[in-house]
Amino acid sequence: MDLIIGGAYQGKLDYARERxxxxxxxxxxxxxxxxxxxxxxxxxxxxxxxxxxxxxPFELPPLRADAVVICTDVSCGVVPMERVQRLWREEVGRTVCALARRADSVTRVFCGLSLRLK
Incomplete structure (x- = not known):
């Protein structure tokens, strides 16, 4: 499994399609x-x-061995005032941490540029 993370509109999907x-x-x-x-x-x-x-609780769906997972990084910026938004932000963080441990590769995409983290 390969994980791709990055901010909104930073080119994650384009990177995944090409890579x-x-x-x-x-x-x-x-x-x-x-x-x-x-x-x-x-x-x-x-x-x-x-x-x-x-x-x-969020439950990850079953993944294929060759799966590619794209997730927008919602951890940066101002901490939301709404409780649900804060809980969502925390759960996304926990989810990508768990995925990163399992992943064969983890790539961050920023400004259309990829940086391999794992």
């Missing part, structure tokens, strides 16, 4: 769940938000 030769049919965008038969789970933070807002 892993992903086509449109490989991409799974969150819509009340993921199609886990697809190789790339896009914008994991949205799935985390839905779980937190519903008051339930």
């Amino acid at each position: 892993f030769h992903l086509e449109a049919e490989d991409l799974a965008f969150y819509e009340n769940g993921y199609d886990t038969t697809r190789r790339c789970l896009c914008y994991l933070e949205q799935a985390v938000y839905d779980a937190v807002a519903a008051g339930r």
Whole structure:
């Protein structure tokens, strides 16, 4: 599994498409769940938000061995005043930490440039 993190609109999806030769049919965008038969789970933070807002723990869907997971880094900036937003931010952080431990590679994308962390 490969994890790609970075801020909003920094080029994570473009990087993933190029690096892993992903086509449109490989991409799974969150819509009340993921199609886990697809190789790339896009914008994991949205799935985390839905779980937190519903008051339930986030559970990572089963991943393929060759999965690519893209997650927007929501940890930077001003700490939100709303409780749900703060809990979401914390849960995203815990989730990417757990994914990073399991991942074969972790890449941060910033300003369209990739930096391999693992």
